[in-house]
Amino acid sequence: MLSQTVEYALRAIVALAGDETTSWTAQALAAKTQVPASYLSKVLQSLAKANLVVAQRGRNGGFVLAKPASVITVLEVVNAVEPIQRIQKCPLALASHGVRLCSLHRMLDDAYAMVERVFGTATIASILAEPNPARPLCDQAGALHVLHAL
Amino acid sequence: MLSQTVEYALRAIVALAGDETTSWTAQALAAKTQVPASYLSKVLQSLAKANLVVAQRGRNGGFVLAKPASVITVLEVVNAVEPIQRIQKCPLALASHGVRLCSLHRMLDDAYAMVERVFGTATIASILAEPNPARPLCDQAGALHVLHAL
DNA sequence: GCATATCTGGATCTGAATATCCAGTTTTAC
DNA sequence: GTAAAACTGGATATTCAGATCCAGATATGC
Numbered sequence: 609m610l611s612q613t614v615e616y617a618l619r620a621i622v623a624l625a626g627d628e629t630t631s632w633t634a635q636a637l638a639a640k641t642q643v644p645a646s647y648l649s650k651v652l653q654s655l656a657k658a659n660l661v662v663a664q665r666g667r668n669g670g671f672v673l674a675k676p677a678s679v680i681t682v683l684e685v686v687n688a689v690e691p692i693q694r695i696q697k698c699p700l701a702l703a704s705h706g707v708r709l710c711s712l713h714r715m716l717d718d719a720y721a722m723v724e725r726v727f728g729t730a731t732i733a734s735i736l737a738e739p740n741p742a743r744p745l746c747d748q749a750g751a752l753h754v755l756h757a758l
Numbered sequence: 759m760l761s762q763t764v765e766y767a768l769r770a771i772v773a774l775a776g777d778e779t780t781s782w783t784a785q786a787l788a789a790k791t792q793v794p795a796s797y798l799s800k801v802l803q804s805l806a807k808a809n810l811v812v813a814q815r816g817r818n819g820g821f822v823l824a825k826p827a828s829v830i831t832v833l834e835v836v837n838a839v840e841p842i843q844r845i846q847k848c849p850l851a852l853a854s855h856g857v858r859l860c861s862l863h864r865m866l867d868d869a870y871a872m873v874e875r876v877f878g879t880a881t882i883a884s885i886l887a888e889p890n891p892a893r894p895l896c897d898q899a900g901a902l903h904v905l906h907a908l
Numbered sequence: 909g910c911a912t913a914t915c916t917g918g919a920t921c922t923g924a925a926t927a928t929c930c931a932g933t934t935t936t937a938c
Numbered sequence: 939g940t941a942a943a944a945c946t947g948g949a950t951a952t953t954c955a956g957a958t959c960c961a962g963a964t965a966t967g968c
Contacts, residue, residue: 609759609842609870612926615849622862633944642850646928653946666935667943682865690925692759699765700792702897710895711888712772715832715880719873720759726869738861745860747852762956783914796958803916815915816965840955 610686616643616651617689618682622744624661625677625732631670640745651689658688677736683727692727694720760836766793766801767839768832772894774811775827775882781820790895801839808838827886833877842877844870 619641624632634652638645652671655661662674673680686692695717698705709717736744769791774782784802788795802821805811812824823830836842845867848855859867886894 609873610866618862618866619850635944644927647926649945650927650947656945663945664935665933665943665945667937669935669944671945698892700769700895702892702895705892705897708890708892710892711885711890712768712894714888714890715885716760716768719876722872722876723759723869726872730865735861735865738864740858740861740864742848742852742855742858742860744862745850745852747855785914794957797956799915800917800957806915813915814965815913815963817913817967819914819965821915 611690613651613689614686616641616648617655617685619643619745620648620651620655620671621660621673621677621680621685621732622736624671624673625680625736626745628673628677631664631668631672633670637671654689655685658684660684660688676733678731678733680732681728682730682732682735683724685732686727692720692724694724761840763801763839764836766791766798767805767835769793769895770798770801770805770821771810771823771827771830771835771882772886774821774823775830775886776895778823778827781814781818781822783820787821804839805835808834810834810838826883828881828883830882831878832880832882832885833874835882836877842870842874844874 620637620643623637623640632640634649635645637643637652638648641648643651652661652663656663656671659674660680661671663669663671683692695709695713697707698709699713702710770787770793773787773790782790784799785795787793787802788798791798793801802811802813806813806821809824810830811821813819813821833842845859845863847857848859849863852860855863
């Protein structure tokens with residue numbers, strides 16, 4: 609339901625959040641996240657424009673999170689690359705509907721709102737902190753002590 | 759977040775549900791729903807394959823709901839034209855993840871599941887029964903007595 | 909039976925999302 | 939200061955959803 613680009617953006621942010629101290633090159637991130645390197649560059653540019661990551665050019669350059677993973681929400685990442693389009697007004701432009709959506713579009717927009725709310729309260733740090741043996745982007749079953757590094 | 763095609767399909771079903779006794783031609787539905795007629799034909803074909811509508815060819819032909827609006831859910835309509843893709847396995851194909859999703863993909867899939875659940879419990883009839891002055895597809899403010907026709 | 913209405917299915921067109929490529933710019937190490 | 943590392947931005951290619959078109963099949967009314 610979310611686009612491929614959103615998936616890529618989330619992978620990149622999670623990868624950066626997994627090691628917040630070091631600078632990752634686009635190449636290294638692409639390998640880690642299994643995203644086409646040339647396309648990931650574009651995604652990273654979007655994330656940089658949204659002030660979620662900071663790019664550093666030149667030797668030893670790369671990308672780092674612009675702020676702690678604990679204050680970056682999934683919603684921010686989603687909106688950086690492909691904003692969730694809430695239904696603001698009647699898609700059929702029926703005059704009598706205007707801002708007050710009919711029951712069909714209200715139902716759909718309520719669903720969007722629900723997703724927005726969930727994404728807005730989920731931080732990247734909270735996702736990484738979950739005691740899940742399968743760690744994002746890592747093929748090894750995660751040992752619990754890894755979590756303490758966060 | 760949902761595709762344009764899903765929006766079109768829902769409009770068509772809601773239009774048919776608003777007058778369950780008569781047969782609507784694709785042309786008439788297109789006018790009512792403001793969907794490109796030639797494209798709506800394709801959408802209706804998908805709905806027919808999913809056994810949500812029944813097509814009748816020839817003079818006086820057209821489309822009718824295949825079953826009462828009270829037993830057609832939004833989810834069925836969505837799945838008829840563009841199935842909600844739940845995350846079944848690790849998108850990176852990491853061996854150690856397999857069926858057990860990591861916390862990132864679990865979070866995303868949980869959101870999908872939430873939407874699926876809401877759509878699965880909302881019937882077309884329940885949407886039309888809501889006391890909302892703005893009636894789907896109708897430009898006139900709906901009088902409450904209209905609801906009794908259902 | 910015949911003309912007309914209507915859906916069906918295939919071929920095609922268009923535009924947006926996805927993906928690639930490369931020349932240009934910035935930064936660092938030496 | 940120079941070469942190499944790395945991001946930037948623009949141009950281009952590819953893929954697919956969205957949309958169109960039309961000949962063919964089917965059903966009805968007369």
